[in-house]
Amino acid sequence: MFGYTFQWNQALARLPKMLDGALVTMEVAMLSMLIGIALAILLTLLRLSGARPLRAIATGWVEIARNTPALFQIYMAHFGVASFGIHFSPFVSLLIGITFNNAGYLAENFRGALKAIPETQTRAGRSLGMSQLQAFRYIILPQMLRISFLPMTNQMVWAVLMTSLGVTVGMNADLYGVTQDLNALTFRTFELFAIAGVLFYAITKIITLGARVIAARLFRY
Amino acid sequence: MIKIQNVHKSFGPLKVLKGIDLTVEKGEVVTVIGGSGSGKSTLLTCINGLEPIDTGRILVDGTEVHARTTDLNRLRQNIGIVFQQWNAFPHLTVLENVTLAPRKVLGIGKAEAEAIAEKQLRHVGLGEKLSTFPSRLSGGQQQRMAIARALAMSPDYMLFDEVTSALDPQLVGEVLETLKMLAEEGMTMICVTHEMAFARDVSDRVAYFHKGIMAEIGAPEQIFGDPQHPETRAFLASVR
Numbered sequence: 001m002f003g004y005t006f007q008w009n010q011a012l013a014r015l016p017k018m019l020d021g022a023l024v025t026m027e028v029a030m031l032s033m034l035i036g037i038a039l040a041i042l043l044t045l046l047r048l049s050g051a052r053p054l055r056a057i058a059t060g061w062v063e064i065a066r067n068t069p070a071l072f073q074i075y076m077a078h079f080g081v082a083s084f085g086i087h088f089s090p091f092v093s094l095l096i097g098i099t100f101n102n103a104g105y106l107a108e109n110f111r112g113a114l115k116a117i118p119e120t121q122t123r124a125g126r127s128l129g130m131s132q133l134q135a136f137r138y139i140i141l142p143q144m145l146r147i148s149f150l151p152m153t154n155q156m157v158w159a160v161l162m163t164s165l166g167v168t169v170g171m172n173a174d175l176y177g178v179t180q181d182l183n184a185l186t187f188r189t190f191e192l193f194a195i196a197g198v199l200f201y202a203i204t205k206i207i208t209l210g211a212r213v214i215a216a217r218l219f220r221y
Numbered sequence: 222m223i224k225i226q227n228v229h230k231s232f233g234p235l236k237v238l239k240g241i242d243l244t245v246e247k248g249e250v251v252t253v254i255g256g257s258g259s260g261k262s263t264l265l266t267c268i269n270g271l272e273p274i275d276t277g278r279i280l281v282d283g284t285e286v287h288a289r290t291t292d293l294n295r296l297r298q299n300i301g302i303v304f305q306q307w308n309a310f311p312h313l314t315v316l317e318n319v320t321l322a323p324r325k326v327l328g329i330g331k332a333e334a335e336a337i338a339e340k341q342l343r344h345v346g347l348g349e350k351l352s353t354f355p356s357r358l359s360g361g362q363q364q365r366m367a368i369a370r371a372l373a374m375s376p377d378y379m380l381f382d383e384v385t386s387a388l389d390p391q392l393v394g395e396v397l398e399t400l401k402m403l404a405e406e407g408m409t410m411i412c413v414t415h416e417m418a419f420a421r422d423v424s425d426r427v428a429y430f431h432k433g434i435m436a437e438i439g440a441p442e443q444i445f446g447d448p449q450h451p452e453t454r455a456f457l458a459s460v461r
């Protein structure tokens with residue numbers, strides 16, 4: 001058909017290499033999520049703070065993360081900063097770009113979640129002698145993370161898919177990068193990218209199912 | 222001793238407290254009655270420093286609540302407050318709700334905090350509900366949990382703001398019983414309430430608030446039996 005002969009064996013022989021790439025993809029996604037959640041919590045605190053410049057920084061971050069292409073964010077983290085003599089490896093640039101994106105989106109999710117938590121919760125904590133930060137840490141934060149759990153899972157899926165943008169900054173160790181390199185060697189384009197597609201699908205499915213298991217264990221109330 | 226001296230407080234242009242003077246002695250139970258919007262809740266939140274005041278002073282055991290140097294977190298450890306809305310922490314079990322502040326604020330170890338919490342929860346009749354989540358409790362049970370949560374900090378003072386007003390009528394009794402028990406144990410309490418029978422029963426003194434002024438204060442027999450202020454009379458007639 002169309003004069004193209006499928007040669008799955010040739011492509012499947014490369015599967016171990018692609019699986020290695022898939023592991024790197026998961027590593028980048030997971031790291032970007034963990035750091036992204038921590039930064040999003042920080043951004044949330046900045047946005048809650050009374051200091052105008054702090055709020056402006058946080059709002060600026062969220063606005064840029066949500067209203068510019070992820071590709072732009074990753075590109076800036078590599079070639080953008082290189083203009084100022086700062087050179088990151090493709091791995092680090094990709095990680096920074098995705099983390100920036102994650103933090104922005106998650107901070108916005110957290111803001112929505114906070115709206116669902118009554119003001120009186122903080123008040124009750126403060127009445128027991130807690131500092132503002134203690135009330136946030138022990139009363140607000142756990143509820144906020146629970147409310148945001150589904151959006152966080154979605155963002156984790158996005159983080160996995162965003163790793164494919166790493167090739168634009170020379171990343172070749174992740175699933176997409178490995179696949180592209182193998183394609184240049186073998187020209188089994190359809191087969192290789194089809195396998196990569198299946199692997200991406202499998203990774204995101206594992207994440208959503210895993211998240212469900214974690215949620216069931218974590219959220220007892 | 223809680224000493225309130227000529228306290229004025231506004232929300233923007235709205236004058237809510239217009240010169241309140243009130244001294245509550247150790248072991249005394251003062252109930253505050255009065256119409257909606259008369260400033261009762263505001264007074265309580267001023268006493269524990271949740272709200273700032275415009276002028277005047279509030280002293281708790283000699284510490285001026287609104288002085289800049291006052292450590293409010295520390296002060297609040299000694300003043301428990303329970304609100305109309307019980308504000309259970311939904312992500313924590315009943316036991317965890319009560320141990321949280323003793324552990325994180327007072328730095329008490331887990332085992333000891335749990336012993337304190339269990340004792341307080343038994344005291345309010347929730348000894349069987351330790352590992353239950355608040356969503357599984359009735360309103361009355363949640364309100365009693367909130368009382369135990371405040372008591373677990375071993376405060377010298379307790380402030381209650383209409384703690385039965387959001388409850389179904391059949392659940393009011395159990396919470397009032399808990400308050401009565403505390404009063405009999407000698408807790409120093411200020412209770413804002415609409416439950417006149419309760420006020421008559423437990424109070425050493427009853428204060429009537431009207432439009433930001435404490436129009437009248439006296440022994441329950443006097444306030445309910447022989448109110449002096451025309452507004453007090455009108456109010457008591459309206460709630461009877």
Ligand SMILES: Nc1ncnc2c1ncn2[C@@H]1O[C@H](COP(=O)(O)OP(=O)(O)O)[C@@H](O)[C@H]1O
Nearest residue numbers: 232235237255256257258259260261262263264
């Ligand atoms: N945080 C607030 N901001 C603005 N107005 C308030 C606030 N809290 C209370 N008020 C107003 O102050 C007045 C007294 O309120 P409150 O102390 O709650 O009265 P009470 O408890 O006697 O019903 C009311 O008119 C109320 O609307």
Ligand SMILES: [Mg+2]
Nearest residue numbers: 261262263383
């Ligand atoms: Mg009130």
